[in-house]
Every structure is written in C-alpha cells, then in structure tokens.
Amino acid sequence: MLSYQHIYHAGNFADVHKHALLSLFMDTLVKKSSRLCVIDTHAGRGAYDLDSPSAQKTSESRNGIKSLQDKTLPGLSAWLKIIEEEKLYPGSARIARTFLRPQDRLLMAELHPGEFGHLQSCFSDDPIAHARMISGYDLLLESVPPEERRGMVIMDPPYELDQDYKDAPHHLHLAYKKWPQGVYLLWYPILRTDGERMRSELLTSLRQTGMHDILVSEIRLQGVPAEGFAMHGSGLAIINPTLPESIVRTASETLANALVGSTKTFWLDNVEIAKETGLVAI
Numbered sequence: 001m002l003s004y005q006h007i008y009h010a011g012n013f014a015d016v017h018k019h020a021l022l023s024l025f026m027d028t029l030v031k032k033s034s035r036l037c038v039i040d041t042h043a044g045r046g047a048y049d050l051d052s053p054s055a056q057k058t059s060e061s062r063n064g065i066k067s068l069q070d071k072t073l074p075g076l077s078a079w080l081k082i083i084e085e086e087k088l089y090p091g092s093a094r095i096a097r098t099f100l101r102p103q104d105r106l107l108m109a110e111l112h113p114g115e116f117g118h119l120q121s122c123f124s125d126d127p128i129a130h131a132r133m134i135s136g137y138d139l140l141l142e143s144v145p146p147e148e149r150r151g152m153v154i155m156d157p158p159y160e161l162d163q164d165y166k167d168a169p170h171h172l173h174l175a176y177k178k179w180p181q182g183v184y185l186l187w188y189p190i191l192r193t194d195g196e197r198m199r200s201e202l203l204t205s206l207r208q209t210g211m212h213d214i215l216v217s218e219i220r221l222q223g224v225p226a227e228g229f230a231m232h233g234s235g236l237a238i239i240n241p242t243l244p245e246s247i248v249r250t251a252s253e254t255l256a257n258a259l260v261g262s263t264k265t266f267w268l269d270n271v272e273i274a275k276e277t278g279l280v281a282i
C-alpha cells in the first residue's frame with residue numbers, strides 16, 4: 001500500500017534542486033527542432049498547491065522555494081519564469097510539459113490512485129501528455145527506445161521502501177541498454193539516519209552497471225530542523241548530460257548558496273573524486 005504523497009514535501013529544497021536542474025536540461029533539449037519524448041516514471045500529481053492544508057502541515061517549502069524569494073539566481077531564469085507563470089507550484093511533469101512542443105510527447109506513470117486522479121486533471125485534454133496508473137519502471141521499459149529517438153527520462157521514486165534504491169539503478173540500466181542515447185535524470189535523497197550509506201550504495205550500483213558519463217550534483221543543507229523530516233541532502237545523477245559540467249556546477253552552487261547549504265558536482269566514474277566522496281571502491 002502506497003502512502004507517500006508528495007504534497008507534504010512539495011517545493012522543499014530537494015524539489016528546488018531537482019526542478020531547477022530539470023529545467024536547465026529541458027531548455028537545452030528543445031534547442032533542436034526534432035521531436036522529443038520525455039518519460040516521467042514517478043510523476044506525482046503534476047502541480048502542487050503550497051497553500052493547501054497538507055502542504056502547510058509540514059511547510060517544507062519554507063526551506064525551499066519560499067526561501068528563494070527576493071534572491072537573485074543567475075542562470076535559472078527559465079525555471080523561475082515557469083514558476084511565475086503557473087498557478088500552482090509545478091512538479092517535474094508540469095515543468096517538462098511547459099518546454100515541450102506540439103511535435104513532442106510526455107509519458108507519465110503514477111501508481112497512487114489519488115495522485116493519479118490529480119495528474120489526469122492537470123493534463124486533461126492535452127494531446128501530447130499521456131498518464132498511466134502503472135509502475136514507472138514498467139512504463140520505462142515498454143517505452144524505450146521511443147520512436148522519437150531523442151529525449152529524457154525523469155526518475156524520481158519516493159524511496160519509501162528501500163527497494164527503490166535497488167530498483168532505480170537496475171531499471172535505468174535496463175533502459176539504457178535499449179536506449180543508450182537517452183538522457184536520464186535520477187533523483188535520490190540523503191537522509192540523516194543511514195542516508196550516507198544508502199546514497200553510497202545507490203551510486204555504487206550505478207557505477208557497477210558500467211554506464212559511463214554520469215554527472216552527479218548534490219546539495220546538503222547546513223541547518224535542518226531537528227524535528228520533522230530527516231532529509232538533509234538531495235542528489236541528482238544525470239546519465240548522458242547534455243550540458244557541460246561547469247553549467248551544472250554553477251547552477252548547483254547558486255542554489256546551494258541561496259538555500260544555505262554546500263554542494264558537490266562530480267563525474268561518477270572519476271575514481272579520484274569518488275574516493276573523496278566516500279563511494280565504495282569497485
């Protein structure tokens with residue numbers, strides 16, 4: 001039984017990290033006019049009302065999107081413009097959709113029936129957006145390679161069950177074997193309890209798949225309230241990044257400064273840096 005609902009966490013610092021970088025990648029992908037397919041394996045509800053009682057209950061957006069108001073964030077204008085123009089706080093699917101053109105496709109999976117209902121309403125009558133209530137891992141494997149041959153996979157599991165730490169790298173690798181040209185963006189949390197070990201195992205699993213060109217951006221908050229949520233860090237592993245490392249690093253630094261945290265950007269198969277960041281040697 002799934003209990004995770006993203007509305008309780010929407011707009012938090014990890015969302016800011018994930019959504020800002022997603023926007024940067026989408027922006028580069030739409031520079032070419034050829035068709036694109038975006039697959040969002042864990043789409044959530046599409047857009048989130050940060051003033052709703054559920055979101056207010058945790059107020060996680062206070063350490064996230066709300067803390068960015070009045071700060072200058074050079075290089076992130078495409079994402080900020082979307083937030084300004086959308087009525088509700090845009091999640092991954094909504095952000096991807098705003099970049100897409102009529103010739104493109106957006107495929108989404110969401111397993112939670114309530115969340116799926118919201119997702120459907122968020123994209124009702126949209127001819128290029130297709131939401132299904134199936135596992136995102138299944139959607140991914142049956143959709144790649146897409147006929148467009150160009151595009152991106154967003155994988156944002158809830159990690160409510162530890163199994164996601166194994167399922168995510170495993171399915172990314174299966175998809176990569178069928179579609180090595182795809183751009184893959186995997187998000188993962190860094191939790192206070194045991195989180196560094198889980199993170200390390202996840203990154204080690206990714207390395208062990210033998211996939212190359214995996215760029216990692218991580219942000220760790222300096223001060224997380226002792227009570228409440230246990231996540232103090234957010235990570236993104238990008239396979240086949242279509243942006244130079246320096247742009248990802250600069251954007252991560254801008255965000256980390258604004259969120260009052262620290263950041264690291266590194267290539268996963270760079271053994272030197274991997275040692276420094278505590279990855280298990282393979």
Ligand code: SAH
Pocket residue numbers: 002004005006041042043044045046090091092093109110111112115134135136137156157158
């Ligand atoms: N990407 C979203 C947030 C997703 S939160 C955003 O940025 O807005 C993770 C979501 O995955 C939750 O809504 C949860 O219900 C859903 N979920 C959990 N397991 C799943 C699975 N195997 N396949 C698809 N969705 C799943």
